Amino acid sequence: MRRHRGAREGRVLRQPPARLRPPGDDGASLLVSLSVRRERNGAFTITLDRESAEVLRDLPLKLRAVLSRTDVRDKVVSRLFPKAHDDPKLDAEYRKLLGDELLQRKLESVRVFEESLEREPAAWQQAGRKVKLSVPSGELESWLGFVNDMRLVLGTELDITQDGWEEDFDPNHPQADDFVLLHYLGWLQESLLRAMAGG
Known part of the structure; x- marks a missing residue:
């Protein structure tokens, strides 16, 4: 899966999740993997295959760019910041009062997600196909917000x-x-929710 990194080279998820593989592909070379486990200290260990982890590192840049848009007629912007009222005047007033607060919450989720990924440089430097991250329980809500x-x-x-x-x-x-990527993020979201629920 090719992802754009601005000035940096894009990344590719070379193997899609099983349910998105082409018909007739037996999945013998499937590399994509994901697990989320709650530890005794309350933190969560998130284990990702390296290619998927690199793709996730690209995403904060993309979401920040989207959040910088201000035209509510933009269909992506309107999806992230849906109308609160059918009346244009009331909706404009709502956006004036609470729109910036909602934007800041979303940007905070981006920041926390990015810092969680980059907190342990050694996790990225180790050889092997997997990247293992330790994420405090208080940051998982930000992960969910970002992924959503x-x-x-x-x-x-x-x-x-x-x-x-x-x-x-x-x-x-x-x-x-x-x-x-959309399918993978759904898988990640489901895994995070299940781990938070103790599943």
Whole structure:
């Protein structure tokens, strides 16, 4: 999955999650893996395959760029900051009063997510296919907020309006990489929620 990093080279998730693999592919070379485990000290250990972890490192840059947009007519912006009122005047007043607060909360989630990824340089320097991160329990809500916002961005950009899109996934689609990333983020979100619930 090719991701854009601005001035830096993009990353690719070379193997999509199993449910998004092309028909007839037995998945023998599947590299994508993910686990979230609660430790006795309350922190969470998140283990990612290296390629997926590198893709996640790219995402704060993308989400910050989206959050910097101000035109509420932009469909991605309106998805992240939905209308509170049908009346344009009331909605404008709401955005004036609370819009900046909501924006700051979203930016804080981006910051925490990014710092969680970069806190332990040794985790990225170790050889091997996996990256293991220790995330304090107090940061998991920010992870969930970040992942949810990224899924909203991708889903809107891909014009996904209903569940079940995975069944019609076309690996040759021009935006196949983004479909795979959306699926992966859903998997990550589900894993985080399950770990928080003690599952």
